[in-house]
Amino acid sequence: MLTKPDPTLTDDEQELVKGVAKRLLAHVHERLVLDWRHKAETMADVRVAIRDVLDELPAEPYPRPVYDAKVQVVFDHVCTVYGDDGASVYEEAVPVPTPEAPSASLSVDEITDSVVRKIPSDAEFAELVAQHLRGEAPTFARSIDELLDNDEDDAVEFKSTARWDVREERRNPALEDAIVKTVAAFLNCEGGTLLIGIGPDGSLVGLELDYAHVKPANGDGFVNWLTTHLSNALGAASVMRTRARIVPHAGAEICRLDVARSSRPSGRI
Amino acid sequence: MSKGDRVFFVRMNNSSRPMPNGELDAYLADRWPSASELAQA
Numbered sequence: 001m002l003t004k005p006d007p008t009l010t011d012d013e014q015e016l017v018k019g020v021a022k023r024l025l026a027h028v029h030e031r032l033v034l035d036w037r038h039k040a041e042t043m044a045d046v047r048v049a050i051r052d053v054l055d056e057l058p059a060e061p062y063p064r065p066v067y068d069a070k071v072q073v074v075f076d077h078v079c080t081v082y083g084d085d086g087a088s089v090y091e092e093a094v095p096v097p098t099p100e101a102p103s104a105s106l107s108v109d110e111i112t113d114s115v116v117r118k119i120p121s122d123a124e125f126a127e128l129v130a131q132h133l134r135g136e137a138p139t140f141a142r143s144i145d146e147l148l149d150n151d152e153d154d155a156v157e158f159k160s161t162a163r164w165d166v167r168e169e170r171r172n173p174a175l176e177d178a179i180v181k182t183v184a185a186f187l188n189c190e191g192g193t194l195l196i197g198i199g200p201d202g203s204l205v206g207l208e209l210d211y212a213h214v215k216p217a218n219g220d221g222f223v224n225w226l227t228t229h230l231s232n233a234l235g236a237a238s239v240m241r242t243r244a245r246i247v248p249h250a251g252a253e254i255c256r257l258d259v260a261r262s263s264r265p266s267g268r269i
Numbered sequence: 270m271s272k273g274d275r276v277f278f279v280r281m282n283n284s285s286r287p288m289p290n291g292e293l294d295a296y297l298a299d300r301w302p303s304a305s306e307l308a309q310a
Contacts, residue, residue: 154282184285190280
């Protein structure tokens with residue numbers, strides 16, 4: 001959380017940040033009391049604690065805007081993860097996961113060993129595993145196939161194209177606006193994933209039609225256009241809470257855009 | 270959306286819709302209480 005998606009740290013800085021993260025966890029735990037989320041004073045105290053501890057971060061890779069963003073991200077995370085009894089979801093017993101399909105290079109035993117070793121030392125990973133087991137995995141942690149196995153919902157949207165209107169056979173700015181609306185809505189709610197190149201019924205459309213209207217006419221050009229388009233409409237800070245990737249699917253390419261919930265109202269457009 | 274309109278979009282089930290103006294302040298205050306407090310300060 002303190003290093004993703006940025007900044008990039010040297011080995012020494014990584015060690016320093018790890019120490020800060022440990023102190024942060026201890027300080028936050030000290031301040032979590034019953035019904036803490038309903039007490040403005042306690043919430044303010046938690047925020048101050050986060051600011052104080054993160055103030056120890058090295059100034060070079062954490063200039064003021066990055067520092068402020070990290071404080072907000074950590075505070076949002078604490079609000080989400082810690083219950084009103086002050087107990088963290090990290091403290092729940094997490095059953096050992098049993099991956100159904102191993103990757104090509106790892107056996108099930110190797111995956112199991114790796115997951116079991118990682119859970120006690122990586123709270124975020126443990127929470128993701130727990131969410132998977134509860135069937136509540138956030139969309140960014142779901143595969144394309146998992147997303148396509150279900151219909152669109154509050155956190156999943158499919159768009160056939162982003163620029164080219166198939167029915168009217170022309171570039172249509174309304175489609176570009178629709179992408180912005182979806183991203184803004186995800187930012188202002190619980191986040192979500194937008195798949196571009198997938199029809200509303202889950203059918204494969206691919207990106208070739210849109211590639212003809214970006215430069216260069218490929219995935220790199222498409223992501224570059226998408227980033228600029230969203231940044232112009234919603235602001236760079238909002239776009240920094242998104243991650244766009246071109247992914248192969250069934251012999252074509254589609255764009256996967258994962259959007260995190262925003263730490264502040266976003267995209268009043 | 271036409272230029273000049275300022276709309277706050279939210280996700281409602283499987284669609285993205287503008288939050289009605291009459292409900293927007295309450296939504297913002299509920300979701301980002303600290304931001305609302307700052308805005309009022």
